Amino acid sequence: MSRWTIGEPATLEFDGVVALRVTLIAGSVSVVAGSGRPSVHVSGVEGPPLQIAHEAGMLAITHEKLVEGVLSWLRTQKASAVVTVTVPPDCPVSLNLVSAESVVTGVTAKTTVRTATGGVTLHDVIGGVEVNTVSGDVEAQGLDGRVVFVSASGELALAGGSVDRLSARSISGRISIDADLPGEGRAEIQTVTADVAVRLPEHASTRVQLSSGTGRVEAAFPELARQDRAIARTLSGTLGDGSANLTVNTISGTVTLLSRPAHDALED
Secondary structure, three states: OEEEEEOOOEEEEOOOOOEEEEEEOEEEEEEEEOOOOOEEEEEEEEOOOEEEEEEOOEEEEEEOOHHHOHHHHHHHOOOEEEEEEEEOOOOOEEEEEOOOEEEEEOOOOOEEEEEOOOOEEEEOOOOOEEEEEOOOOEEEEEEEEEEEEEEOOOOEEEEEEEEEEEEEEEOOOOEEEEEEOOOOOEEEEEEOOOOEEEEEEOOOOEEEEEEEOOOOEEEOOOOOEEEEOOOOEEEEEEEOOOOEEEEEEEOOOOEEEEEEOHHHOOOO
């Protein structure tokens, strides 16, 4: 195993990175997929130095002595770092963060982000995404494949791309989706009080089920049938041949289904 302790700005390069794991309290981490040699650029460290390890292709970055007591570090001093990592496109990425901001671009393998309050930005990540957040907001563009989002109050804004499977759950964080559901794609969205807005192509082929206990339910597709009952308000029906599936359930949030004109196609 190769190991480095970094307490000031530095750049390291590596041969053969097959997986990345980053654990940060505060600061930021940017992960960029590229064809060049894998590297780590540290542009700032405050508090304990970073510990970087490279073994059997696994690249791990964390605060030194973090495992000895994260709560003591949080009580006594700031633990922050600004890190940029370049990895091969097919490198799986795992980020475990507290308040650190994160950006992931161009990765074609699975990307997993767990954060408390840090914001998450994803660009052109097509290998599957899983994000768990307490209050950090998530902005994503050009995703492809399977997407899982779980939040307490953090918001999700997903635009562009083609999502085969989407599972989004939130308590109070708003969910906004503007993406294609190709073929037999499936999207399932559940919230407690959070509003939900989804935009589908005007010629979508999707079975739709929208439901809110006490909130409004609106849709730009006249094919959908409305049913208002004491326990829920629903809109449901089939668009086109109904090959894909969209289900939205909320207790008190508002549900809005919008139509995207053909001339307003999503950018690749």
